[in-house]
Each structure stands twice: as structure tokens, then as C-alpha cells.
Amino acid sequence: MTAPTPSKGEAATDAEGARRDLVARLQRELRGTVDDAKRRRAEYSTDASNYRVVPDVVVFPETADDIVASLAIARETATPLAMRGGGTSIAGNSIGPGIVLDTSRAFNRILDLDPIARTARVEPGVIMGALQRAAAPHGLRFGPDPSTWARASIGGMIGNNACGAHSLSFGRTSDNVIDLDVIDGMGRRFTASDDLGVVPGLEEFTRANLATFRTELGRFERQVSGYGLEHLLPERGHNLARALVGTEGTCAIVLGATVRLVDVPKAPLLVVLGYRSMYEAADAVPVLLEHSPGAIEGLDARLVDAVRRARGDGAVEALPDGAGWLLVELSGEDERDTEQRARRLVAASGAVDSALLPPGQAQRAIWRIREDGAGLAGRTQSGNQAWPGFEDAAVPPEQLGAYLRDFDAMLEGYGIEGMPYGHFGDGCIHVRLDIPLDENGDTLRAMMVDAAKLIASYGGSLSGEHGDGRARSELLPYMYSDAAIASFKGFKHLFDPENVLNPGVLVDPHPLDADLRRPAALNIARVNGFAYGHDKGSFTNAVHRCVGVGKCRVDNTAAGGFMCPSYIATADEKDSTRGRARVLQEMVNGSFVKDAWRSEEVRDALELCLSCKACSSDCPAGVDMAAYKSEVLHNKFKGRIRPITHYVLGWLPRWARLVAPIAPLVNAVLSPRPIQKLVLKLGGMDTRRSIPKFAGGRFTSRAKELRADAGAAAWGDTARLAGGGSPGAAAASVVAAGAVAASAVAAGAAAAGAADGGVATGRKVLLWVDSFSDCFSPAIAESAVAVLRDAGYDPVLPQASVCCGLTWITTGQLDAARRKLTALVKELHPYADAGMPILGLEPSCTAVLRSDLLELLPGDERARSVAKATVTLAELLAERAKQEPAWQPPSLEGERFVVQPHCHHHAVMGYATDRGLLASLGAEVTELAGCCGLAGNFGMEQGHYDVSVKVAENAMLPALRSDAGARLLADGFSCRTQADQLADRDGEHLAQVLAAALAKP
Secondary structure (H helix, E strand, O other): OOOOOOOHHHHHHHHHHHHHHHHHHHHHHOOOEEEOOHHHHHHOOOOOOOEOOOOOEEEEOOOHHHHHHHHHHHHHHOOOEEEEOOOOOOOOOOOOOOEEEEOOOOOOOEEEEEOOOOEEEEOOOOEHHHHHHHHHHHOEEEOOEOOOOOOOEHHHHHHHOOOEOOHHHHOOHHHHEEEEEEEEOOOOEEEEOOOHHHOOOHHHHHHHOHHHHHHHOOOOOOOOOOOOHHHHOHHHOOOHHHHHOOOOOOOEEEEEEEEEEEEOOOOOEEEEEEEOOHHHHHHOHHHHHOOOOOEEEEEEHHHHHHHHHHHOHHHHOOOOOOOEEEEEEEOOOOHHHHHHHHHHHHHHHOOOEEEEEOOOHHHHHHHHHHHOHHHHOOEOOOOOEOEOOOOOOEOOHHHHHHHHHHHHHHHHHHOOOEOOEEEHHHOEEEOOEOOOOOOOOHHHHHHHHHHHHHHHHOOOEOOOOOOOHHHHHHHHHHHOOHHHHHHHHHHHHHHOOOOOEOOOOOOOOOOOOOOEOHHHOOOOEOOOOOOOHHHOOEHHHHHOOOOOOOHHHOOOHHHOOOOOHHHHHHOOHHHOHHHHHHHHHHHHHOOOOOOHHHOHHHHHHHOOOOOOOHHHHHOOOOOOHHHHHHHHHHHHOOOOOOOHHHHHOOOHHHHHHHHHHHHHHHHHHHOOHHHHHHHHHHOOEOOOOOOOOOOOOOOOOOHHHHHHHHOHHHHOOHHHHHOOOOHHHHHHHHHHOOOOOOOOOOOOOOOOOOOOOOOOOOOEEEEEOOHHHHHOOHHHHHHHHHHHHHOOOEEEOOOOOOOOOHHHHHOOOHHHHHHHHHHHHHHHHHHHHOOOOEEEOOHHHHHHHHHHHHHHOOOOHHHHHHHHHEEOHHHHHHHHHHHOOOOOOOOOOOOEEEEOOOHHHHHHHOOHHHHHHHHHOOOEEEEOOOOOOOOOOHHHEOOOHHHHHHHHOOOHHHHHHHOOOOEEEOOOHHHHHHHHHHHOOOEEOHHHHHHHHHHOO
16 A cells, blocks of 8 residues: 655655754764754855755864764765855855754864974864964965965865965965875775775776876866866876865865975065956966966956955056056065066066066055955946856966957857956966846856856866856766766765765756755845945845855954954854845745744844944945844834834934933933943843943034134134024025135045045035034034144034934934934035035944935935035045145154044045054054944943953954053044943044144143
8 A cells, every 4th residue: 555645744844853853863962063043054055156055954063073973964864964164165065955064163273283394284174364374483384375265264175176376386275185084975984195995996996997087187287177086097196185175075074184385485576467458468378387477367457447446546556557467476586586587577478567566565455456356246347246156167278368258258148247357377267247147047057058168168177276066067068078977976986875975066966057046035125225226226136245255254353354343253154244144145035034024033143243334345245234234123123112222322312412401410310330220221231331421511502602712713604604594595605705615626535435535625614513422522523623723624513413313224213314314414415515525523423424325315416415525534634735735734743542443434434544644643553453342332232242342352452451551542432432431441533632732832
């Protein structure tokens, strides 16, 4: 009798029961963390590829025994198992439907580093950047250096056979592995080195396939697609370790590796060559290879233009003339030898222009263009999302120029754009393409098949360093013969006959258009929240900006980065920008993370986001998680009762203005610590915090007294603008009287993130006093008046005090924020239209006018005028110094400062102008990078205190402890509050620092 077929619901129930049994068993038998929470599984549903596969469970092994036990359970339950390191795979080879093991969190020790033998023994989760730091004191490094080196794990590099910019010098990962401690799909643990006898049948298999290996594999250095079985050949030393490199976790799991270390290049010289086109640059590669360079990287004008748009012209100022460039690195016996080699190379290059850059800032800036390429190339010149897939194909270098011409012609036929760049010296090209994936993968499939045929016609490789994964495995028959494909299957069968390890990759592959992430996402258009003007008005497009580059998983503070403070504090994927974006992507998918804006998973993912906005500038893809968090809160609480902190802290400017007339009384009432704790608790805040004191009087309320004391000449036409009459009429009268230059003056910084925007050369400046400066720190505004007058400006106050709505924005009260900004624009735009710069004092509020304003009032030309006119004090004074050489800011010679830039200042305006101003004044500066940890309402709220302190301990608190005699320069109210409450240090605003210097005799 045939058993009845279970219904769909019964099958789903059975599958969920089996999954829970699997999780329970893993939890019993492993020391490491076993996590099957929906949020965690959402974070690990994708890597840096186009693919989405939700795992059953995520495991963070602590020991090799944990991995051995996980594999045993996977085999017994027929559960697929996939390995993951930094999660930066662009081919989809670190995701899977069963167990995903992330070794980067706990199984990540450097077990031994021998500088004499020049070797290191590491666990697979070791991040390459950590190994480089450990080896650097010995003058050594691990050779391969992919652009993701700061977050890629050694295990992942072994899995993909990663290469990087310097493979001309140091080869691929396979060339730098000595031996591997592995366990295969049959549960056999052994050391893979140069002995084929450790795997039964491997010697016979090799003998049977000698001809195939010799004729089809290892034809050129970047032939990474498929298995590297040429290493099994006798003439290559029967090297099993090298053969297992690049198998993408389909044959064996790496438990440990001994790797070779190489000398760090001594004072490498970077030769930058400009050509008329990228094609001509590629044509020159064979000639340049004759000069034995350490690296030859290629950049196309399209990518460089993207860098200019994202970073400003200053980011590419060292590039010579051209529309295609080669970055050629040379090292010699000494500087003279290197320079002579460089000049010979330039003479032979055929370049139209060139530049020689010694080690230093200019060279680092050029390499940063290259390192950020993966993220910056995520948007084409047309503003479309660009996707990986055909990311890193390679051809023999002598074929590169011809291949690129044909490749571009093929893309033109599909109407697809991309920004090529990459390892031209190896014939390896990186490119992301704006394939229309919104609805389906039809175009992807057709284009990939044609591209595979094109690559094969040039004797190339579908993958030049990232592996085949889900993106390219199906295409291997276009590149290899039936015999070669059969040999790959045979090799896999020797190690993993039950197909437990990363199934669907390389052997018996899944279709390349299966499990695509973007077509499965629902389109969530703007709903009275942010405009998402750069994402075609779609929240879905915005959250899919995250392509998984993973730069948010790195502490970049040493290089001046601020992202991602919560991840630096917790080292948990859920607190990275990427992890949050993945959960939001699952939310817009809707099939796994339910309840949309109100889902528990989304709440947990965003809980520790500080809304610092650092990701909006530091993430190469421009992910703005602060905006996404505000959007979520806006939709989640629409028409509902909000958390108490949204009313207490979210409405803080309103309460501060109400309290101002009785501030001394309120301060006295709140002074006793028990009363403070009670108020903090009732307000949803952490009782370890203190309530900032309100000022004795608002600056804007005291303006008339100041004007009377100083005399009419001191404030010029302030009375006219601060008193009666419309602001439009007042501004017009100022212009008519000649107080502002007759012609329209240069506006402030034209775009968010501009390092030094132009400002008006007229004598009037609108001093916009924000709520924080007005109600808590009026001395800042008073100092600003003194500095402005010394610079030859007449400060003008608007008729009414207006708020930018910052606290409403950060708490997701976007309707109220829009009303605030509408009133602000109505009040301020006449001044901007009259050519008057608008000076902001509080960085976060100034940033709102330069960025969020345009998102909440899109299409409003008055708002655009205000945004363009808004400047910081440093921008205003720097421009003044250029326009009026007779005036110079006061000297700060002999003064020592610890400088804490505000996160929003860094992200939106950029701190370069302030940095330059302080340097020009002779100040001795220790500039910090990274968030202070308070971040507005974040650090005040219950549940956030410990993380807030941990973030502060990353930079600010150690700096204040180590230099007690330095003054703290912190323009941000939050930064000063954090320093006061955690370090008992008073901070000063730039206006106060300069005013104090002016007051010196």
C-alpha cells in the first residue's frame, strides 16, 4: 500500500521540525555559538553576490572540533554545509541552505609566526589584515592582496584562490600555501601537502587524467575557474595543498593552514601612466611586463569619474592626463635604482602623460581609488545599480586590449553599462554591470552566456580570482572540454561523494539565474518619507545599494574612517551596516522576515545603529543606514504611540525652548542625583547618564541686549533682520544698501561632502543659531559673533528662530521634521537667494541643511538654495582668507588640541577644511576618527549605555586620558556631552577656540 503524499503544509511542518532537531543537536555537541534566529539567518542569506539562500542555521565554531562535529552532523542528516569567512564572495560561494559556518568571529587565531622560516600557521578565520599587522614588524607580509584584504579571511582566500594587485610579484593564494589541515566530505582529516597518497584513489585519478590536466589547465596565471588540478601533475610536485586551493569549500574544509610570507616591498615607486583610452592602456601591458613590475593596475575614465562624484576632484588630483590609466608599481635595490627603472618604463610605455609618486599620501590616494572600486562601481554613470556576476574574468595579458574592445561592444549591444578596472598586468578585469535584475534574470542569463563564449574565444577564464560559485559554475562547459568537466566531477567524488559540501557550486551547478536576490524583492516606493532621489524614489533600491563589500566590518579609524562604530564595539555582523542592510533586504522580500516595518528582526537589526551617517560617506556603495533607520521608524510608528524617548529626546528642541525662561529653576530642581535618576528612568533613558544643564538664557533672546551693549555699528543691520518686517524685504534692503555685493556671490559648498565649498565675499553672513547652541551653549554663538566681526563680516540673525528638525529625523518623526524644515526654508531662503552665506554652528544641524533637507523637501528650489548657501565656520573663514589676504585668522601656535570631529560633519561636509584651517594656524592637533559614542539620543537611551561607552573607548576616551593637558576641540553638542559625562572634560567649539585666541593680548 502506497503511503499518502504529505500536503504542502505537512511537508513544511516536517522540514521545520527537522531543522529544529538539527539546531538542537548542534547546540548540544558544539562549544561555539549556534544561532538559528530569523534575524541571524537573514544576515547570512547572502554574501557579496547576486544570490539569496536562507540558511537553516549559522554556526560560529570556536575550535576545529566544532567544525568536525558540524560536518559529522551534516553528513548524518544530509544537510548541506557551506563555509564563510568575511562574507565578501561576489560569486555566491559562501552561502547555502543548510549549515553556514562563520570562522571569522572565533576560529581566527594566528597560531605561529616564524620570521626566520618566513611562514605563519593560522586558523581559517584569520582576517588577512590581522596577519599583515602581525608580520609587518618583521618586514614581512602575506603576498596576495585582494582589495578586501582588511576584511577577507585567509580561509576564504584559500577557498577562492584570491590574488590581488600584487600577484605579478607574489602570485596567487595557491602559490603561497605550504600545507593545509583539512577534513573532507567523508569526515577524513589529513594534512594536504605534496603527498597524493593521503586520499585513496587520488594517485590513480591523476594518472588517468594527465593529458587533460596538461593541455587544459594552468595555461596562464589567472586561470582560476574550475579546479586547479594541474598542481597534481608530477612536474608540479604532486601538490595536493595547491590543488585544494580554489575548490570553494566543495571538497574539503580548511581547519588550519601554513602559509608563506614574503618581504614587504621597500619604498615602492608608483608610476601612473595616462593613455587616450582604456584600450590603449591595455595594449601597452605586454611591453610593461618586460620591466618586471610588482603590479599593473588599470583604471578607466568611467570609474575615475565615479570617484570624483563620490569623493570630490581632490581624490584623483594626482592622475596625469588621459582617459585610461595604468598604475605600475616598481621596487629596486634602492631609490635611485627604482627611479631609473621607472624612467625606462615610462619611455617604453607609449603613454601620453605620466607621474611618478613616491610612498606617501598621493600614492595612498591613488591606491584608494582602486580599493574602493568594487563599491564605487556599484552605480553606473547613469545612476543605475550595477551588479557582480561577470566580475573578474581574465584573459592572457597579450589579448587584453582586443578582448576589452569586444567586451564593450557586446555590452553596448545589450544596452548595459559598466566601469572596468582591475589587474591589467594579469589580464584580469573587474566590472559590475547594470543588468536589469528588478524583475527577472533573463538578461543576466543571455549576457553571461555570450560573455562566456567571448572569454573562451580568447582562451580566457570566467574567473580570474573570485571563484565560480553560483554565478559562473554553470558556464564552465563553454571554457572546458567534456573530459575536463568529468575530471572535476571525479575529483569532487573522491573527497565528497555525498555532495554535502557546498552543493550546487562547480560540480552539478545550480542555474546561474536561480536564487537571485533582487528580482525577489518587492518595490517599496517613497511613502511620505525620504525621497531617495539617487535611488529612483525607491526604498528597495536604496537598501540594495549594499552589495556586501563589507568595509563596515573593519576598524578604519587609523585611516580616518568613522564606519561602523557599533560593529567595532561588538564585532557582531548584526551591528554592521551590511548586516542591517541584509535584514532590510529580507524585509522588502517579505517571504522570510514578516511584518515589514514592524518586524522584530528589523527592530533588533537597527537597535544599535547610532545614526552616525558615517556609512553614507565611508561605505563605497553609499549606504545611508541612518536614513533607512529613520524611514523604518517613520513607517513603524505612523499613527501609533511611540517610545517615550521619541517624545522626550525627539522633541528636545521644543522642551529646551519652553524651559529657557525658567532654566535656573529647572537646573536646580534636576540637580539632586536621585531626582535626575528618576527623570531619566521615566524618560526611557539610562540612569547612569546625567541631564545636560540648560543655559541661563537663549542667545537669540539676548541678541537685543548684546546689540545695545555693543552699539549699532557692531551689529549693522541686524535689527532690521531680527526685528519687524519680512525677511525677504529685509534681505532686499540690505542688498539695495550695498551691504552685500551687487552681484550674486558664490554659494556655500555645492554638494554634501565637499571638502571646501566657496562662500560669499560680501560682508553679511546669516548666523543661524540652532536649538542646541541657542539653549545649551549660547557662548558658542557669542564667540561666533566675535570671530565673524574680526573677519570683516557683519552677522545677521533671521527674523525668527527656526529648527532643522534633527531630533525628529533621528527618531523617525519625518512628517514633523518636514514641517520644521518647511518653516526653516521659508525663513532662510530669502537670505540665500540674496547671496548671503548661512553659517551653521552645530555640525549635525548644519548637515541636515546640506543633506536631509533635500531628501525631505525634494524638488523645492528654495530648499536647494538654502542647502547650497549653508556653510561651516571653517569653510567661511577659509574662503575669507583666500578672498581677503590682508585678514588672517588668529594664531594657535603653541596650542595643543585633541580634536573630535562630529560624525555628521565627517560624513556630509567633510572635515578637510577644518583640518587645513587648524594646520594653517599652527595648532598641534591629535585628530580622532570614529564616533564619540553618544550620537544624539542613542547613548542616552536605556540599553545603549554600554555600547556607547565602548565606542567612546575606541578613540576619544583613550586620547583624553593620554593627553590631559590638551584642549578638547569638539564642535558637536553630543561629543562635548560625552566627554563631560565620561571623562569630566570640557569641550570647546571652533568658534570658542578662535574667539579665545582673538582675546589674547
